[in-house]
Amino acid sequence: MELRDYGTALRRYWATWAAIALTGLFVALVVVLAVRPTYTTTAQVFVASSGDGTSGSQFVSQRVTTYPDVARSQTVLGPVIDELSLDESVTDLRARVAAVNPPDTSQVDVSVTDEDPARAAAVANAVAERFSTAVEDLEERQDGVSPVDLTVTDPATVPSSPVFPVPGLVLGLGLFVGLTLGAAVAVLRSRADTRLHTVDDVRTAWGAGGDELTVHAVAARRSRRRRGTGRPVAMLARQLEPVDDDGSVRAVVLAASPDESQAAHDLVTALATELVDGGTPVVVAEPGEDAAAPVLPAGARLTVASASAPAREWRRLARENDGAVLVVTAGRTEAADLREARSLLAAVGAGLFSVVLLPSRRTGRAASGDTTPARPAVPAADERVPAGP
Structure with missing residues (x-):
């Protein structure tokens, strides 16, 4: 795509x-x-060497990366639970405690997440204090002196906004x-979607020869402009101007989808109105009506047919008409319906004037071609409207 x-x-x-x-x-x-919102707060613990010289600093640098695990150990969290009378296990508290050693630093950040912001700060500070003591005890030498000194340099504060x-x-x-x-x-x-929506969809579904296919696309009511010679219905009317030697033209109008027969009737009404406006007398023939005799001097005959009509009827229509106008309703006609209609016309040897792509009838009158309502039907067969003054 x-x-x-x-x-x-x-x-x-x-x-x-x-x-x-x-x-x-x-x-x-x-x-x-x-x-429920959760809050996170952090206490910062600084790790320093209690001895003099560079050896102490090297010792701290080597050991500080292992201290975060101590902050989440049973040795630290167990006493904190007892001190604050927390109603949870060490495992539960460990899930809410995080400790990290930022790269290239001698500090450990202890973070606690809790639904109560005040309790989060209290737990974070308690864990930081207990953590400092636990590390000093763990590092204590046999002489009773610890080579490291941990200090809570930045106690946790009560957070004002949740993290989630x-x-x-x-x-x-x-x-x-x-x-x-x-x-x-x-x-x-x-x-x-296998339905036809655009002219390109119609040409693609038509198959071979689709690029040369004449397609008149009628716009939906909200996008139609004022009447003019460039309107699709007017263009179709010019295409159907009498071409026979007797000055008449016969066209059969067929809806590609059996469920859209009303669209074909709407198109015939609009097309007949357009032809009459141009001075061409029009007869709208009912399905099955004999069209063998000349209709009118210099006139047009439009017949609405059904794709479900018997093959015998379609062979008669092919003989008695100069060609067909195929009606496709945008968003309602399936590509398979169009291909089936093409096969039908080819089987009976019927020519094709053009395909008319109508908007869905839900958007307004399908083929009126402008914002004004279509005028009443066209002259009856016995009214014999003259071709001109």
Whole structure:
């Protein structure tokens, strides 16, 4: 797919895209409202050498990287639980305690996460103090002197904002995920959609010769402009101007999809109105009506046919008409229906004037071609409207 195809998919399935995006935003909002906030605070412990000279500094540099594990040990956390009367096990507390030695430093940062910000600060400071004592005891030599001296240089403070959930971050993430998933679903739906939406879809579904196929695309009501000679229905009317030696033209109008027969009737009404406006008398024949005799002097005869009609009827229509106009309803006609209609016309030897791509009837009158309502039907067969003044 090209970039243009992705844009088309997103426009075509914007409702799916928007619905999934809003769902992602709603889930994020539920998380913000339902999840209890958690707070994190950190106490900083500085490790120094208690001796003189560079050997002490080297000793600290070598040993400080092993101290974070001590901060999360039973030796430290057990006494903290007893001191603060915490109602949890060492394992539970260990899951909320983190200790790290920042690279190229002689310090250990002890962090605690809790739903209560005050308790988080109390636990972090208690762990830092107990950790300092435990390390000094572990490093104590036989002479009773410890080569390291640990000091809580930056006690933990009560945090004022939670680390999770952060409303702005969670809502933004939910919207981003929703938009991404929505776009993916829209593209997948577009790839799986076998309906015809655009002129390119019609040409592709037609198969061989689709590039030379004449397709008139009628815009939806909201995008139609004022009447003019460039309108698709007007262009089709010019294409159907009488071409026979007797000054008449006969065309059969067929909806590619059996479920869209009303679209063919709507097109015939708009087309007949356009032809009459141009001074061409028109007769709209009912299906099955004999069309062997000349219709009108210099006139047009339009017949609405059904793809489900018997083969015998279609052979008669092919003989009695100069060609067919195939009607496709955007977003409702399947590609298979168009190919089947093409096979039908080819089987009976019927020519094709053009394909008319109509907007879905949900957007307004399918083939009116402008914002004004179509005028009443066309002259009856016995009214014999003259071709000109």
